[in-house]
Amino acid sequence: xxxxxxxxxxxxxxxxxxxxxxxxxxxxxxxxxxxxxxxxxxxxxxxxxxxxxxxxxxxxxxxxxxxxxxxxxxxxxxxxxxxxxxxxxxxxxxxxxxxxxxxxxxxxxxxxxxxxxxxxxxxxxxxxxxxxxxxxxxxxxxxxxxxxxxxxxxxx
Numbered sequence: 001x002x003x004x005x006x007x008x009x010x011x012x013x014x015x016x017x018x019x020x021x022x023x024x025x026x027x028x029x030x031x032x033x034x035x036x037x038x039x040x041x042x043x044x045x046x047x048x049x050x051x052x053x054x055x056x057x058x059x060x061x062x063x064x065x066x067x068x069x070x071x072x073x074x075x076x077x078x079x080x081x082x083x084x085x086x087x088x089x090x091x092x093x094x095x096x097x098x099x100x101x102x103x104x105x106x107x108x109x110x111x112x113x114x115x116x117x118x119x120x121x122x123x124x125x126x127x128x129x130x131x132x133x134x135x136x137x138x139x140x141x142x143x144x145x146x147x148x149x150x151x152x153x154x155x156x
Contacts, residue, residue, distance in 0.1 A: 004049050008094065015087070015095040021060040022047035022102045022141055024078070025070065025112075031124035032147070033112055035067055037135065038120055040091050044135035045142070047100070048118075056101040064105060068122055069115040073107025078145050085144075088137045102145050 007016060023046045025033040034043040046067045050059040060075050079102050086098040112122040125131050127148050131139075142148045 003051050013093040013095060015097055017099060018049050018096040019056070019099045020047060020049040020101075021056050021063060022100050023060045023064045023072075023075070023105050024102065024147070025064070025068065025072075025105045025108055027124050029124075029126070031126045032142075033068065033122060033124050034131070034134075034138070035114070035119035036121045036123070036133075038118055040135065041120075042133045042135040043123075043125070043131060044138040057103070060101070060103045060105075066116045067114075067119055068110075069113040070105070070108050070110040072105035072109070075103035076106055078102040078104060081141065081144055085140065100141065102141065 004016070004018065025046065027033070033046065035046055036042070037044050046064055047060070048063045048067070050056065051062075054062070057075050061072065064070050064072060080100065081102065082097070082099040084097070086100060087095070088098060089095050114120065114122060127142070139148065
């Protein structure tokens with residue numbers, strides 16, 4: 001995350017507008033792959049910030065490999081989200097307003113494995129019941145995209 005780190009050295013923790021991609025990986029049972037995050041200890045979707053010169057699809061592919069050791073043959077566009085409800089404050093204090101493209105990975109190759117220092121573990125979760133410890137921002141994105149419908153998916 002060189003570009004964002006460079007910006008942070010100039011603006012500190014103040015809110016940034018951050019473009020990025022969220023990648024949804026489903027197994028044959030239509031369970032969603034999530035990573036347990038090192039910064040918060042909760043479960044979140046795979047994805048991250050765009051680097052200068054990248055397309056959103058290239059960001060999705062890079063993040064998928066960096067965070068889960070996986071490659072995809074293609075990415076199906078789901079939606080792009082932005083606005084006040086896409087605000088997120090990281091546990092260390094950095095604030096962002098996300099402009100996030102959500103993709104489903106298609107033709108996924110490889111075995112999920114933690115491939116960087118952002119994740120502690122990877123696991124598939126069914127979306128038809130609450131996910132204990134789901135990151136509130138990931139829950140918000142999944143709800144906006146229509147993947148989860150319950151009032152509170154992180155309480156059980």
